[in-house]
Amino acid sequence: MDDDTPEARWERAVEIPLSLASLAFLAAYAALVLAPRPGTAWDDMWLAVLVLCWLAFAVDYAVRWRFSGRGPGFVRAHLLDTLVLALPLLRPLRIVRVYESLKRRRGLPRLPLYARVVCYAGLSTVLLGFTGALAVYQQEKGAPGTEMHGFGDAVWWAVSTLSTVGYGDVVPVTTGGRVIAAVMMAGGLALLGAVTGSFSGWLLQAFAAREEDAEGPRGGAPRGPGTGV
Amino acid sequence: MDDDTPEARWERAVEIPLSLASLAFLAAYAALVLAPRPGTAWDDMWLAVLVLCWLAFAVDYAVRWRFSGRGPGFVRAHLLDTLVLALPLLRPLRIVRVYESLKRRRGLPRLPLYARVVCYAGLSTVLLGFTGALAVYQQEKGAPGTEMHGFGDAVWWAVSTLSTVGYGDVVPVTTGGRVIAAVMMAGGLALLGAVTGSFSGWLLQAFAAREEDAEGPRGGAPRGPGTGV
Amino acid sequence: MDDDTPEARWERAVEIPLSLASLAFLAAYAALVLAPRPGTAWDDMWLAVLVLCWLAFAVDYAVRWRFSGRGPGFVRAHLLDTLVLALPLLRPLRIVRVYESLKRRRGLPRLPLYARVVCYAGLSTVLLGFTGALAVYQQEKGAPGTEMHGFGDAVWWAVSTLSTVGYGDVVPVTTGGRVIAAVMMAGGLALLGAVTGSFSGWLLQAFAAREEDAEGPRGGAPRGPGTGV
Amino acid sequence: MDDDTPEARWERAVEIPLSLASLAFLAAYAALVLAPRPGTAWDDMWLAVLVLCWLAFAVDYAVRWRFSGRGPGFVRAHLLDTLVLALPLLRPLRIVRVYESLKRRRGLPRLPLYARVVCYAGLSTVLLGFTGALAVYQQEKGAPGTEMHGFGDAVWWAVSTLSTVGYGDVVPVTTGGRVIAAVMMAGGLALLGAVTGSFSGWLLQAFAAREEDAEGPRGGAPRGPGTGV
Structure with missing residues (x-):
C-alpha cells in the first residue's frame, strides 16, 4: 500500500485526476441526455469531454497493463477494470474508494x-x-x-x-x-x-x-x- | 451510563418529557393532515403544539451542544440528532430507546x-x-x-x-x-x-x-x- | 423435555390430538370459504367443527394456565399461544414443531x-x-x-x-x-x-x-x- | 472424492457427457418453444433429442441406484436427483458443479x-x-x-x-x-x-x-x- 513501485506511484498520481475525469464524464453524459441542443457548440463540447475522459481511462488502463508486465492475463485479472473501461458510466463508483484511501493517508479517523x-x-x-x-x-x-x-x-x-x-x-x-x-x-x-x-x-x-x-x-x-x- | 456529569443528568431529566413532546408532535401533525378544519381554533391549537414541541427539541439540541463544549464539530458528531431536528417527524423513533433504557434502569428482565x-x-x-x-x-x-x-x-x-x-x-x-x-x-x-x-x-x-x-x-x-x- | 411434571405429560398427551384438531379447523374453514352451501346441513357441520376445535384449543390453554400456577403473568409469558387462541387459523403452524418433536422422540436421524x-x-x-x-x-x-x-x-x-x-x-x-x-x-x-x-x-x-x-x-x-x- | 469405487468411477465417466446432454436438452426445448415448425422434420428431431437426453438421465439414475445397493431408500436420499429426473429442465444447474470439480482436478487456482x-x-x-x-x-x-x-x-x-x-x-x-x-x-x-x-x-x-x-x-x-x- 505504501510501497514505492512505479505502479503504486502511478496509481497515487492519477487517482484524483481520474476521479475528476469520471465526474466530468458523468456530467457531460447527463448534459447530453437531459438538455440536448443538437447542432450547437454545447453538444459538441460535451461530446468532446466524453471522448477525452474516456481516452484518459484508456491511457490509465494501458499504463497499468504495461507496468504489470503481464500479457493477456492482465485482462482476466482485472475484469472489473476492463468492464469499467467498456462502460465508463460505472467509473464514478471508484470515487468511494478514492475518498476512503485519501482519508486513510491523512490519518483521519475512520x-x-x-x-x-x-x-x-x-x-x-x-x-x-x-x-x-x-x-x-x-x-x-x-x-x-x-x-x-x-x-x-x-x-x-x-x-x-x-x-x-x-x-x-x-x-x-x-x-x-x-x-x-x-x-x-x-x-x-x-x-x-x-x-x-x-x-x-x-x-x-x-x-x-x-x-x-x-x-x-x-x-x-x-x-x-x-x-x- | 450511570455517571453524573451535567450532560448525563440533563439527558435523564428531559428523556421522558421530550418523548411525550414527540408523541404530541406526531398527534398534532396527524390531526392537521387527517382532519383539517381551516379557520377554526382547532387548527391553530395543533399548529401551536407543533411549534412548541419543535422549540423543545431545539432547546434540547442547543443545551447538549453547550454541554459538549464543542464547536461546529458537534453538528458532525451528532448528524442523526441534527437530522431529527430538521425532520421532527422522525423524533418518535427515539421512544424505543427510551423505553429500553427505562426498563434497564428499573432492573426489569430484558x-x-x-x-x-x-x-x-x-x-x-x-x-x-x-x-x-x-x-x-x-x-x-x-x-x-x-x-x-x-x-x-x-x-x-x-x-x-x-x-x-x-x-x-x-x-x-x-x-x-x-x-x-x-x-x-x-x-x-x-x-x-x-x-x-x-x-x-x-x-x-x-x-x-x-x-x-x-x-x-x-x-x-x-x-x-x-x-x- | 423428558421430565414427568403434569404439565409435560399433558403436553405430550394432547400434542397429536390438537394437531389433528388444527388441521380439521383449517379444513372446515376452507370448506366454508370455498364451497359454501348456505342453509344446508353441510355448512352447519363445518361450523360445528370450527366451534369444537376452537373449544379444544381453549381448554388446552386453560389447563396449561392452571398447571403453570401463575396469574395473569401467564398471558404475557405465552403471548404467542394467546395470539393463536384468538386467531386459530395460525394454529396449524405448530404442526411443524410437533413433527420435529415426534421425530426426535423416536430417535430418527435429523x-x-x-x-x-x-x-x-x-x-x-x-x-x-x-x-x-x-x-x-x-x-x-x-x-x-x-x-x-x-x-x-x-x-x-x-x-x-x-x-x-x-x-x-x-x-x-x-x-x-x-x-x-x-x-x-x-x-x-x-x-x-x-x-x-x-x-x-x-x-x-x-x-x-x-x-x-x-x-x-x-x-x-x-x-x-x-x-x- | 479421489476414491476408486465403481460408483465414483461411473460418476467421473458420465460427468461431462451428461452435462453436454443437459445442454442439448435445454437447446432442443428452446428450439421447440421458440421456433416451432409443426409437421416438419426439425420438430421431430428436437423431440428425439429431448427423449434421448432424458433416457440418458434415467440410465444414469438407474445405474447409480444399482451401485448404491440400496432399496427405496435411495430415492429419499437423492431427492434432488429424483426431482431433476422428473424436471430435466433443471438439469443444467448441475453444470456449475461439474465445472468446479473439473477445475479442482486440474489443480487450477480457485x-x-x-x-x-x-x-x-x-x-x-x-x-x-x-x-x-x-x-x-x-x-x-x-x-x-x-x-x-x-x-x-x-x-x-x-x-x-x-x-x-x-x-x-x-x-x-x-x-x-x-x-x-x-x-x-x-x-x-x-x-x-x-x-x-x-x-x-x-x-x-x-x-x-x-x-x-x-x-x-x-x-x-x-x-x-x-x-x-
Missing part, C-alpha cells in the same frame, strides 16, 4: 467496519441509480407507450427498482432500456444486500456493546482499554 | 439480544410507516390522477412499500410524495434487513439451543451453569 | 441445523400462504372492483406477496382483506428472511465442507473423527 | 469461498431464469389476455421476478404459467438470498483485509505468512 461497508455500498447504490436512470431515460425518451415523461420519472423508476419495490407505474418498454434495467437490478441487488446485511450486523454489534456498557459497572470488574467493540 | 433487535427495528418500522403514510398523504391529497383517496389507502401504500412488495395499485404521483417515499424506502429497507436478519439469527439460535436441551441429558455429561446459548 | 431451519420456515411459509389466501379470499369474494375471481387467484396473490414480488395484477381492495394481507406480509417477510438466511448459511457450510474434503487427503494430515462440519 | 458461492448461486439464478422464461413462455404463448407477446417479454418477466422487483407489466395469466412461476420464485429467492448474503460477507471480508493491510506496517509488527483472510 468509521467502524460495518459502518464503512454501509456507506460504501449505500453511496455506490446512489451512483448506480443515478447512472441507470440517465441511461434508461436516454433509451426511453419518446418511445411509444412509455410512461417515462421526464427525468423525474426515470429517477422515481430507479428508486422503486433498486429498492426492489417495483410499483410498475413507470417501466422501461424498449429493449435497450430493459437490458440496462436488468444490469442495474443485478448490481443493485448485490449492493442492497450488502447495505442491509451490514446495517443489521452494525445494529447487533451496537446493541451488544450497549449491553456491555450497562452491565460492566455493576459487575465491578475492571476493564482494560480495548475491550470495546 | 429480552435476549436478537429479540431486542427484532423488537427495536420492528417498532421503528411501524413508526416510520405511519409517519410516512401521513406525510405522503398530505402531499397526495387531492392531487390529480392519484389513487390515494383516503388515509386508509396511504397506510396500505406504506405497508406494501415497506415490505418491498410494491403492488403499484396505490402510488404517489406528486414530486413531494415521491421524495418522501424514497426517504421512507431507504430507511425501511435498512430496518427490514435488520428485522429479518436478526429474526433469522434468533431462529437459528433457538434451534441450536433446543438441540442441546434434547441431546444433553442423553449424553449424561454434567453441564455447568452458563453453557446455555 | 437434518443438520441449517436444513432444519430452512424446512421449518419453508413449511410455515406455505401454511401461512394457504391460510392467508383463504382468509383474504373470504373477504374479497364478490367485492366490487376486485380482480380475485377465484381461489386460484387468491393463491397466486399469496405467492406473489410472500415472495415480495408483488405484481399487483391481483390485489385486495377491501379493508378486511388489506388488514389480513398486512399481517401476512409481516409474518411472511420474517419467515422468508429465515429461509434465505439459513439457506445461504447452509450453502456456505456445504462449500466449506467440500473444500476440506478435497484438500484434506492431499495435505496427508490424519483427521480425527468429528472434524466434519 | 476463487475464495464467498466468491465461489456468489458465482455458483449467480450462475444458477441465470440458468433458472432462462429455463423459467422458456417454460412460462410455452404456457402463455397465445393465451387470451396475456401481455407476453414474445420471448423477450418472457425474459423481461423472469428478470423482474427473480429480482423480486415484480413490476407487473408482464404477468403469467394461465394456471400452468403461474405454477411454473411459483416454483421459479421459490428457487430464485433462495438462490438470490445466497448471492446477496455471500456478496455481503465477501465485501465485509475484503474491507477487513484492506484494513489489516493498511494498519499492519504502521504497527511494525512482523507478520508471518497465513495471517491473510
Whole structure:
C-alpha cells in the first residue's frame, strides 16, 4: 500500500485526476441526455469531454497493463477494470474508494467496519441509480407507450427498482432500456444486500456493546482499554 | 451510563418529557393532515403544539451542544440528532430507546439480544410507516390522477412499500410524495434487513439451543451453569 | 423435555390430538370459504367443527394456565399461544414443531441445523400462504372492483406477496382483506428472511465442507473423527 | 472424492457427457418453444433429442441406484436427483458443479469461498431464469389476455421476478404459467438470498483485509505468512 513501485506511484498520481475525469464524464453524459441542443457548440463540447475522459481511462488502463508486465492475463485479472473501461458510466463508483484511501493517508479517523461497508455500498447504490436512470431515460425518451415523461420519472423508476419495490407505474418498454434495467437490478441487488446485511450486523454489534456498557459497572470488574467493540 | 456529569443528568431529566413532546408532535401533525378544519381554533391549537414541541427539541439540541463544549464539530458528531431536528417527524423513533433504557434502569428482565433487535427495528418500522403514510398523504391529497383517496389507502401504500412488495395499485404521483417515499424506502429497507436478519439469527439460535436441551441429558455429561446459548 | 411434571405429560398427551384438531379447523374453514352451501346441513357441520376445535384449543390453554400456577403473568409469558387462541387459523403452524418433536422422540436421524431451519420456515411459509389466501379470499369474494375471481387467484396473490414480488395484477381492495394481507406480509417477510438466511448459511457450510474434503487427503494430515462440519 | 469405487468411477465417466446432454436438452426445448415448425422434420428431431437426453438421465439414475445397493431408500436420499429426473429442465444447474470439480482436478487456482458461492448461486439464478422464461413462455404463448407477446417479454418477466422487483407489466395469466412461476420464485429467492448474503460477507471480508493491510506496517509488527483472510 505504501510501497514505492512505479505502479503504486502511478496509481497515487492519477487517482484524483481520474476521479475528476469520471465526474466530468458523468456530467457531460447527463448534459447530453437531459438538455440536448443538437447542432450547437454545447453538444459538441460535451461530446468532446466524453471522448477525452474516456481516452484518459484508456491511457490509465494501458499504463497499468504495461507496468504489470503481464500479457493477456492482465485482462482476466482485472475484469472489473476492463468492464469499467467498456462502460465508463460505472467509473464514478471508484470515487468511494478514492475518498476512503485519501482519508486513510491523512490519518483521519475512520468509521467502524460495518459502518464503512454501509456507506460504501449505500453511496455506490446512489451512483448506480443515478447512472441507470440517465441511461434508461436516454433509451426511453419518446418511445411509444412509455410512461417515462421526464427525468423525474426515470429517477422515481430507479428508486422503486433498486429498492426492489417495483410499483410498475413507470417501466422501461424498449429493449435497450430493459437490458440496462436488468444490469442495474443485478448490481443493485448485490449492493442492497450488502447495505442491509451490514446495517443489521452494525445494529447487533451496537446493541451488544450497549449491553456491555450497562452491565460492566455493576459487575465491578475492571476493564482494560480495548475491550470495546 | 450511570455517571453524573451535567450532560448525563440533563439527558435523564428531559428523556421522558421530550418523548411525550414527540408523541404530541406526531398527534398534532396527524390531526392537521387527517382532519383539517381551516379557520377554526382547532387548527391553530395543533399548529401551536407543533411549534412548541419543535422549540423543545431545539432547546434540547442547543443545551447538549453547550454541554459538549464543542464547536461546529458537534453538528458532525451528532448528524442523526441534527437530522431529527430538521425532520421532527422522525423524533418518535427515539421512544424505543427510551423505553429500553427505562426498563434497564428499573432492573426489569430484558429480552435476549436478537429479540431486542427484532423488537427495536420492528417498532421503528411501524413508526416510520405511519409517519410516512401521513406525510405522503398530505402531499397526495387531492392531487390529480392519484389513487390515494383516503388515509386508509396511504397506510396500505406504506405497508406494501415497506415490505418491498410494491403492488403499484396505490402510488404517489406528486414530486413531494415521491421524495418522501424514497426517504421512507431507504430507511425501511435498512430496518427490514435488520428485522429479518436478526429474526433469522434468533431462529437459528433457538434451534441450536433446543438441540442441546434434547441431546444433553442423553449424553449424561454434567453441564455447568452458563453453557446455555 | 423428558421430565414427568403434569404439565409435560399433558403436553405430550394432547400434542397429536390438537394437531389433528388444527388441521380439521383449517379444513372446515376452507370448506366454508370455498364451497359454501348456505342453509344446508353441510355448512352447519363445518361450523360445528370450527366451534369444537376452537373449544379444544381453549381448554388446552386453560389447563396449561392452571398447571403453570401463575396469574395473569401467564398471558404475557405465552403471548404467542394467546395470539393463536384468538386467531386459530395460525394454529396449524405448530404442526411443524410437533413433527420435529415426534421425530426426535423416536430417535430418527435429523437434518443438520441449517436444513432444519430452512424446512421449518419453508413449511410455515406455505401454511401461512394457504391460510392467508383463504382468509383474504373470504373477504374479497364478490367485492366490487376486485380482480380475485377465484381461489386460484387468491393463491397466486399469496405467492406473489410472500415472495415480495408483488405484481399487483391481483390485489385486495377491501379493508378486511388489506388488514389480513398486512399481517401476512409481516409474518411472511420474517419467515422468508429465515429461509434465505439459513439457506445461504447452509450453502456456505456445504462449500466449506467440500473444500476440506478435497484438500484434506492431499495435505496427508490424519483427521480425527468429528472434524466434519 | 479421489476414491476408486465403481460408483465414483461411473460418476467421473458420465460427468461431462451428461452435462453436454443437459445442454442439448435445454437447446432442443428452446428450439421447440421458440421456433416451432409443426409437421416438419426439425420438430421431430428436437423431440428425439429431448427423449434421448432424458433416457440418458434415467440410465444414469438407474445405474447409480444399482451401485448404491440400496432399496427405496435411495430415492429419499437423492431427492434432488429424483426431482431433476422428473424436471430435466433443471438439469443444467448441475453444470456449475461439474465445472468446479473439473477445475479442482486440474489443480487450477480457485476463487475464495464467498466468491465461489456468489458465482455458483449467480450462475444458477441465470440458468433458472432462462429455463423459467422458456417454460412460462410455452404456457402463455397465445393465451387470451396475456401481455407476453414474445420471448423477450418472457425474459423481461423472469428478470423482474427473480429480482423480486415484480413490476407487473408482464404477468403469467394461465394456471400452468403461474405454477411454473411459483416454483421459479421459490428457487430464485433462495438462490438470490445466497448471492446477496455471500456478496455481503465477501465485501465485509475484503474491507477487513484492506484494513489489516493498511494498519499492519504502521504497527511494525512482523507478520508471518497465513495471517491473510
